[in-house]
Amino acid sequence: MRKHILIAILFLHYPTFAKESVLIENVTVVSSHLQRPLQKAHVLIADGRIKTVSSSNIKKTVDTQVIDGTTLYLAPGIMDSHVHVSSIPGMGFGVEPVAQKNGALAEDYYKQQPYSFLYYGITQVVDPNPGLEWTKFTSSKVHPDYYRCEVITARSTFPLVEKNDELSKSMFSYIVEQDVAETALNSPEQIVKRIAESGASCIKVYFEDGYGDESQWPLLSDDTLKRIRKSALPHKLPLVAHANALDMYQRAIDAEVDVIAHGLWNWGEFWRETEVSKPMHGVINQLMSKSIGYMPTQRVIAGLGELMLHNSHGIPEFSKVTPKELLEWYKQPSAQWFKEELRAGFDELPDEVIARIFLKDRMGKGNKILQTLTEAGYPLLLGSDFPGSPSFSNQPGLTTFLEMKAMADAGVSLVAILAAATINNARQFNIDEDYGTVEVGKVANLLLLKQNPLTTVDAWSNIHQVILHGEVFDRTDFAADTMANKALQRTSR
Ligand SMILES: [Zn+2]
Incomplete structure (x- = not known):
């Protein structure tokens, strides 16, 4: 009975x-x-x-x-080829201090996250920095099909150099030792082989020498990059680059990466320079002639700008994708830590001014590049970089949809958005026999x-x-x- x-x-x-x-x-x-x-x-x-x-x-x-x-x-x-499932909006990666302090909220979030992507029709994701919690995503009985890149970094380069506690550093397990003697285990060739054996679908390398106009961090050496490029080929692992500034774009193109995983929004003086200059056209032309994949990731910038606006944790769509308790937490003073960091980074400028820098200036620059590529008929990739930062303005699934809307707002055609969200991503990551x-x-x-x-x-x-x-x-x-x-x-x- x-x-x-x-x-x-x-x-x-x-x-x-x-x-x-x-x-x-x-x-x-x-x-x-x-x-x-x-x-x-x-x-x-x-x-x-x-x-x-x-x-x-x-x-x-x-x-x-x-x-x-x-x-x-x-x-x-839909396939979003740039999401970070270990990173919690408002908290950062699961191993980072804020998420550690709010363990129960983090666990609730991880449970809901796969469903939130599906709620917005995202059935495949690529995670180019999987951290340590990605298995929580794939152990959900129902979840989008999951592909990951593994990050190769060095101790002195981004993103490892930016993490200042041991737990956060534990996110990275493929470290090239550029500063000490090379061993059989830590040569770029061996690391690429280990990544292939781990079942990863791509390799991520960072071209980031500092946020905004700063340049205090070294990059992976040309020799290391060359060896990664060469050894990734026989394993059929696409090389995905983080870059968003003009000089970093040039370095990524020179390193013959397959995809640049951020829009080119970091160029020119604030407000003053809004037109795509001749040298910039040069960089964009190189990108196109080498058929390098382009992910606009406009939501990174939007997420930073919206965070500075009053009601950024109040939009009704959040209730469909975010646990209620987490939405309540966003209203607490302790949840404002990243907002405060941003304020400090902008020398305490008024919030509205900081918001405008992101939402008008930076996004405007990203839009200009999108328009240039669109006019040339260049195929795009849908990649939102969800959540893009510890901002709680980006929530799972919804962010991917808003990224598509941002592309439409920039003037990308609906035919091109369909292709970017489906077949272009599938082709770029070698899964077009099964998807797209x-x-x-x-x-x-x-x-x-x-x-x-x-x-x-x-x-x-x-x-x-x-x-x-x-x-x-x-x-x-x-x-x-x-x-x-x-x-x-x-x-x-
Ligand atoms: Zn990212």
Whole structure:
């Protein structure tokens, strides 16, 4: 008797007792491989993959879950190729002091985080600095497909040089010793080999000599970079670079990286220089001629600016992606530490002025570069760098959507945004055989949208259902504030 009740409860709360296949009828397919959306299509999903895409009816059995797609649009799931799942908005990485001090809040956050990405239709992520908590993300029973880069750094270079406690330093395990004698274990070649063996999908290197106009930190040496570049090739590991200033961009291009993981927003004098100069066009042309991937990451800048505005922790969308207790914590004085750091960094300028520096000047500069690339028809990559900083203005999932909106605001076309969010990212990270389009054979990570994403960017947030490896979820299943989500969490491993 007891057993029966238990089974009944499981049936009520957990949707895995799904039918063997899913058939979506009369749907409009939106996918970058199509010249125009395919109307009245029938799409069959089985064993987690797309089995058939057809203009004529597909036979169904009793084991087929049928979805009427008459008013819906079927698009590939979104891929954000720059997120940090170990980093908690408002706290920093899990090993850092603020997160350590607020352990229970941090754990709640990590539990909700995978669902928050899915709530916004993000079904694949690349994490270029996974820290130590990424396994919390992948051990959630339901989570976006997860790919990671591993960071190669040296003790004297960013980001290791910026961390000042031992626990934070423990985030980095691939350290080249540029200053002491090389051993068989710490040569760049051996480190790249170890990264490949760890199952990582890419390598991240930092070109950061100081924030803003500062330049106090050394970079990895040319010799080290050359050896990393050379040994990454046979392992097919793309080289992803952190760079956002003009001089750092040049260094990254010279090091023949595959992707630059930040927009070029750090150039010229504040306010005065707003036009793309000749030398800058030179750098952008090099980037394009070497086919280096470009991630605008405008939300990094927006997140810093919005933090300085009064109600930055009050927008209603947060309640869908952020645990309530964490939202309450953001209002506490102790949660304002990063805001205070920013104020100090800007010599106590008024908050509104600091906000304007980010939201108008820096974002304006990022937009200019986006426009230049867009005019040249250069393909972009969707990468939000969520959360981008310890700012609590960026929240999981929502940030990726806002990044897409920022691209639209900068003048990037909806066709280009679709490609950036799907096939371009899949190609750049060598997973386009499985992801990026609605085509037969690909993994069934798909979205059923209520609006056409080629008509409005808001369609990406008007999600009816999320399909993950062929399993159909209602969007509300993932919301931080619904009971359905609580049920999902209870059954998680
Ligand atoms: Zn990042």
